[in-house]
Amino acid sequence: MTAQLHVRGGGAGAPVLLLLHGLGATGAVWDGWRPLLAARWPGRWLAPDLPGHGRSAALPGYTFDALAGAVAGLLTPGEPAVVLGHSLGGVVGLALAAGHPAAGVRAAVGLGVKVAWTPEELDRARAVARRPVTWFGTRDEAAARHLRVSGLDGLLSAADPAVDEGLTEREGRWRPAADPAVAGVGEPGMAALLARVPAAVTLARGEHDPMNTDAQLAALGAPVVTLPGLGHNAHVQDPGRTLALLDPYR
Template sequence: MTGDVRLRGGGSGQRLLLLLHGLGATGEVWNPSRPLLTHGWPGRWLAVDLPGHGGSEPLPEYSCLTLAERIAKTLPVDDRMVVLGHSLGGAVGLALAGRRFDLPVAAVVALGVKVAWTAEELARAEALARRPVARYATRAEAASRYLRVSGLTGLVDGDDPIVDAGLREEDEGWRLAMDPAAFAVGAPDLPALLADCAAQVLLARGERDPMVTDAQLAGLGAPATTLADLGHNAHVEDPAAVLRLLHPYR
C-alpha cells in the first residue's frame, strides 16, 4: 500500500511494468501473469488496485483523469515505465502517459478498451453508481456477484484468490470491495487521450471481445492488433499471448 492506493509487485531493476485492471476487478486479476513475468519481464512490475477497487481508497468522483491522478501520486518518477492496462485500465494508462502528468511512460498497451458507448449504456452505469452497497449473506453469493461485475464468470472459480481481493466481510455480511460510485466513471475520450499521449501506443483486443471491434480500433488511428480466439479478458484466458505484446517495449 502506498498512500491510498494498493500496489503489489515483484522483480528488480529500473524498467517498470505497470499493470492496470478493468472496472470491477482488482490487481489480483494479473495473478496468472505473475509466473511469466518472473522470466519474461526485464525489470520490476507493479499491479495496482484502481481507486475505489480492492484495497484502494475511493475517490470523490471518478473519471479516467481522476483515477490517473491518484495513481500518478504513488508511482516512482525516475523509472522508465511501460503500462499494460485492460479495459478501463487501458484508458487510465493512456491518461497516465499524457503530458499533464510528466511521467516517464515509454509505451502503453491498452487491451479491450471500449470505444463506443450508447446513451442507454451510460444511463445504466449511472443508475448502478447510485445504488447503495449490496450485502450478501454468504461469501458464495458475493463471489458470484463479483465475478459478474468484473466479467470473470466462467474464467475464474469463486474460491480463487483473485476473488478474495474483490470482497469484504463486514458485520452486516459480505459485500464487494468496489465503491459502487465507480460505475459512473463515464466513457473515456479516447481521441483526446491519444492526442495527449507522449508514449508509444498499441491498442489490442481479443477476437471474440464483444465490447470493441477491429473497425473501432482502426478508426482511432493508433497501431492496433487482434488476439486470435480470445475474448474481453484475454489477459486471464491467455496471459502469455497478452504479455507477448510487450516484447517491442522491453
C-alpha cells in the first residue's frame, strides 16, 4: 500500500511502467499482462487501483489532477517512467505527465480515451455520480453490475478472480467497490491537457471502440495508433498487441 493505494507490481530496474485502469475497473485488469511484462518489459511495473476503486481509498473529491497526484507518489523522483492508461486512466496518466515533473514521465500512452463529450453525456455522468451506492443480496448481482460499469461484460466472467477485486462485501451484502462519485470527474479538456505534456504522447484506440473515433484523436495532433479488430478494452482483449504500443519506450 502506498498513499492509501492498493498496488500490484513486479519486475526490477528502469524504466518503471505505470499501468492505469479505466473507470469502474481495478488494477486486476492487467493481471493477464504478467508473463508478457516479464518477457518484454525491461524494468519494474506498477498497477494501482485508482482512488475510489477496488481496494484503494476514496478521495473527498475527484479531478484528473487529484487522481494524478495520488498516483504520483508511487514513482521515485529521478527514475524514468512510462505510463499506459486506459480511458479514465489515460487522462490521469497525461495529467501526471503534465503536472508532476518530479515523476519523471518520459512517455504516456492514452488508450481508449473519450475525447469528445456532449452536454447530455456530461449530465448523465453527473447523475451517476450523485446516485447512492446500491447494495445487492448476492455476489453474482454485484459482479454483473461491476462488469457492466467497467465495460468488461463479455470479456471477463463473473467468476474471474479479477472481479472479486472490484467488489465489496459487508454483512452478507455486496456492491461494486468503485465510488460512484468518480463518474463526475468531468470532461478532460484534451487539447489543453496535451499542450501541457512535455513527454512523448501516443493516443491509441481499438478499431471498434465506440467511445472515440480516429478523426477525433487525430484532431488533437498527437500520434494515433488504431488496433485492428479490438474494442474499448483492447488491453484485456489482446494484451500482446496492446503492450506493443510501448515498444518505442522500453
